[in-house]
Amino acid sequence: MQSRWAEEDLLSIRERAYRYLKDMILNGEYQAGDRLVERELADKLHISRTPIREALFRLESQGFVKTVPRKGVVVERISEDEVVEVFTILSSLEVLASKLAAQKMDEKTQLEFDKVIEKLQNLEGLSEEEVSDLHLDTNQILHKAAKSPKLYEMLTGLTDYIRIFSNTSYETPGRKEESMKEHLEIMKAVRNKDVEMGEYLTKIHIENSKRAYINYVEQNKKG
Secondary structure (H helix, E strand, C coil), X not given: CCCCCCHHHHCCHHHHHHHHHHHHHHXXXXXXXXXXXXXXXXXXXXXXXXXXXXXXXXXXXXXXXXXXXCCEEEECCCCHHHHHHHHHHHHHHHHHHHHHHHHCCCHHHHHHHHHHHXXXXXXXXXXXXXXXXXXXXXXXXXXXXXXXXXXXXXXXXXXXXXXXXXXXXXXCCCHHHHHHHHHHHHHHHHHCCCHXXXXXXXXXXXXXXXXXXXXXXXXXXXX
């Protein structure tokens, strides 16, 4: 008898369809203006059109896609101002998460942090994909450590929304390495229950990420 279930075994078809489409958008496989046709997606995933329709409705409510008359569902084009706004909101919520995580830190969570800290200290030899995965894992562990389900839900939505734009900030020379160092220092501070330092470092990290994104956009305009 199977005693443990893999996550994918527990996911409904509609949830899998939603996650698949969202990941395709976040990874740039589907870009702004691309049409998402129910029938084509259903055929591609070998499922009925109903879970596709539900997934698209959910993505539209989150701002990832929109319905355009006579064209159908297309990937939404997100403006620079919207991205900056999300960075600003994210700053406050990330700082709160760091504060709560430091205040609620326990031995079990410290062990989880220690594993991530060790990885952040040994980035040499990792591929870009592995560094990107470590970045996501670090955020997830930090957010979960706040032990606030509602806050975790809000942060997940915002970080998903902004993920593709955060990656553009890495186009700034040295920003990716700088960002991972910032994550390392944040994790150390929170792990050691240093509330004020964790809050301060988190605020600086988000501001640096926002500034790098703005610089990237401005440089592209000049080009």
